[in-house]
Amino acid sequence: xxxxxxxxxxxxxxxxxAACGRDLRRCAQMYAxxxxxxxxxxxxxxxxxxxxxxxxxxATADRLKIVNRTALWVLALDRLVDHTATTREQVxxxxxxxxxxxxxxxxxxxVTRFLADLRDELATVAEFGELRRVWRDQLARTLAAMDxxxxxxxxxxxxxxxxxxxxxxxRGTSFVDLSHWIYAGDAWAKAHLEELRxxxxxxxxxxxxxxxxxxxxxxxxxxxxxxxxxxxxxGEVTDAMxxxxxxxxxxxxxxxxxxxxxxxxxxxxxxxxxxxxxxSGYARHD
Numbered sequence: 001x002x003x004x005x006x007x008x009x010x011x012x013x014x015x016x017x018a019a020c021g022r023d024l025r026r027c028a029q030m031y032a033x034x035x036x037x038x039x040x041x042x043x044x045x046x047x048x049x050x051x052x053x054x055x056x057x058x059a060t061a062d063r064l065k066i067v068n069r070t071a072l073w074v075l076a077l078d079r080l081v082d083h084t085a086t087t088r089e090q091v092x093x094x095x096x097x098x099x100x101x102x103x104x105x106x107x108x109x110x111v112t113r114f115l116a117d118l119r120d121e122l123a124t125v126a127e128f129g130e131l132r133r134v135w136r137d138q139l140a141r142t143l144a145a146m147d148x149x150x151x152x153x154x155x156x157x158x159x160x161x162x163x164x165x166x167x168x169x170x171r172g173t174s175f176v177d178l179s180h181w182i183y184a185g186d187a188w189a190k191a192h193l194e195e196l197r198x199x200x201x202x203x204x205x206x207x208x209x210x211x212x213x214x215x216x217x218x219x220x221x222x223x224x225x226x227x228x229x230x231x232x233x234x235g236e237v238t239d240a241m242x243x244x245x246x247x248x249x250x251x252x253x254x255x256x257x258x259x260x261x262x263x264x265x266x267x268x269x270x271x272x273x274x275x276x277x278x279x280s281g282y283a284r285h286d
Contacts, residue, residue: 013053019061020068021049027069030117031110034076047276048072054272056265059184066121067180073114074142074172080111081146082153082224091150095143102136122183127190131182134193138175145169153225161232165240168208173269174200181262188258196262199255202248203266207273209241214277238279245270 024045028035052068077098085091097112107113122128122135149170152159169175177200181189189196212219212227213234219226227237248270256263 013057017049017053020052020064021045024068031114034110055269063184066183070176070179081150091147102139138178141169142172142175149225161230165205168205171208173204173207186259189262199251206241206244209237210273210279213279
């Protein structure tokens with residue numbers, strides 16, 4: 001049973017998650033039609049807000065606004081690509097519109113209006129002017145990976161496990177992480193985004209596989225792409241996850257001298273996701 005101090009911290013983190021959840025629900029209401037209740041139900045917002053709060057429990061809800069809202073935007077984008085787009089042209093047009101908004105153009109749809117609002121909120125940070133290039137580049141990587149995954153699914157292409165894993169940018173977590181560090185990171189984090197982005201990419205590969213294990217039944221029913229459809233077993237996937245966690249752990253610990261909180265954020269992101277879904281393949285090595 002947790003002692004008083006631990007219980008206090010757990011209570012504080014849950015209260016933080018509740019505040020984040022209220023913000024996410026208000027945010028979703030601003031973009032009509034982008035978040036249908038049948039897909040984005042109460043459990044969805046609770047899970048997303050818990051993930052943000054437990055990954056950075058030292059923060060305030062206001063400081064977690066961008067990381068949570070960007071994660072929400074990525075999931076809306078993923079639904080449009082995976083479950084709404086019926087042609088490659090639609091996917092390509094969506095990516096083109098998103099990049100245009102990232103470059104400052106006026107949005108033309110709910111999803112690009114949401115992205116424009118994220119862009120404008122990030123612009124309230126003084127460093128965004130010089131960091132916008134890397135933010136836009138990570139967005140482009142995410143969009144290209146989603147497009148690639150759509151083509152694989154649509155054409156029934158034979159995709160190898162390594163190739164699938166190399167396309168982990170389709171998950172979008174590195175774009176979420178980068179946005180968070182630009183908005184709420186410390187000075188070291190903002191000055192070392194490329195270093196952080198490389199480590200985030202390793203964590204993203206782990207989360208890509210974990211997410212597939214957690215969503216396999218849904219992906220089968222929705223016709224989505226999933227690592228378990230590539231002829232690999234769940235045991236092989238969890239073995240790969242263990243290896244990825246070990247590699248990511250070594251890289252994360254090298255960050256600790258510069259930004260302990262950036263390191264903790266990445267560790268906690270993996271640990272929370274593994275624990276929440278009760279999936280093995282995670283072990284912290286201090």
